[in-house]
Structure formats: C-alpha cells, structure tokens
Amino acid sequence: MKLNHLNLCVRDLTEAIAFFQHLFEFRLLEQKGDAIAVMNDEQGFTLVLSKMRANLEDYDRYPKDFHVGFYVDTAAEVDQFHQKLQAFGVASEHEPKWMRGGYTLYFTALDGILFEVTSFNE
Structure with missing residues (x-):
C-alpha cells in the first residue's frame, strides 16, 4: 500500500501555494479558484490544499x-x-x-x- 495524497486545510490558499512551491519545490498541477489546489513533488506525492471555510472558526x-x-x-x-x-x-x-x-x-x-x-x- 502506498500513501497517495494528503489534503491540508489552510486559511490562505495563495500563501500556501507559494510556500510549498518556493520552499519545498512542489509543482502546482491544478487550482480551482480560491478553494482548492493540487500540487505534487519530485517523488510523485500529491498534496491537496483546500481553503478552510470561514464559518468553522472554532474547528479549524x-x-x-x-x-x-x-x-x-x-x-x-x-x-x-x-x-x-x-x-x-x-x-x-x-x-x-x-x-x-x-x-x-x-x-x-x-x-x-x-x-x-x-x-x-x-
């Protein structure tokens, strides 16, 4: 069994994309507005970034x-x-x-x- 991907919820999608691109050399594969971004690294690991919903402040x-x-x-x-x-x-x-x-x-x-x-x- 191989771990395929991780969905990481973030408050600022644009900041998170830049963070993973510049520091960890992830590539942006797809972005759906300000809601979700799909990235991967050189080893083929997929990182999904999704924006936290504003109405869930107590649970985010x-x-x-x-x-x-x-x-x-x-x-x-x-x-x-x-x-x-x-x-x-x-x-x-x-x-x-x-x-x-x-x-x-x-x-x-x-x-x-x-x-x-x-x-x-x-």
Whole structure:
C-alpha cells in the first residue's frame, strides 16, 4: 500500500501555494479558484490544499502535536533549508539541532501548522 495524497486545510490558499512551491519545490498541477489546489513533488506525492471555510472558526485548528515532516539526505541540507526559510521570511523558534537521532529543524508557518525538516545522516 502506498500513501497517495494528503489534503491540508489552510486559511490562505495563495500563501500556501507559494510556500510549498518556493520552499519545498512542489509543482502546482491544478487550482480551482480560491478553494482548492493540487500540487505534487519530485517523488510523485500529491498534496491537496483546500481553503478552510470561514464559518468553522472554532474547528479549524490542527491538534497541538500535528505536524508535516520532510526528510532530507544530509544535515547540510537541513542547514541550507533553514537559510532558505529565513530568506523566505519565515522565522523558526530555534536553529536546527540534533535530537532523537536526527538533525532537525522545527518551525511554524501557514497560520500555526508545525513543520519538521530532518536528516538522519551527517
């Protein structure tokens, strides 16, 4: 069985598209107005971004431990990503560091979604 896609609900679809294009090199395949966008990466993973409905304000937050994680091959790539993130204007709470067996960067973006970029190699 192969995970085919993930639907991530976001408040600002335009911001989320730019975020995934510039930082994670996803390609925009299709967009339906300001409601939904379909993207994919170099490995063939499909990311669907859908705009949260405004009338669901009490139910539109992800749980505290929810996060989106990416693996890269080397610790240097984590550092390079951190520099790219800063240049894009997204702050991280800390520098990348070794934890739980990997070199990891955590940061929050897109109105509160936690992201992780990790390498298990030096």
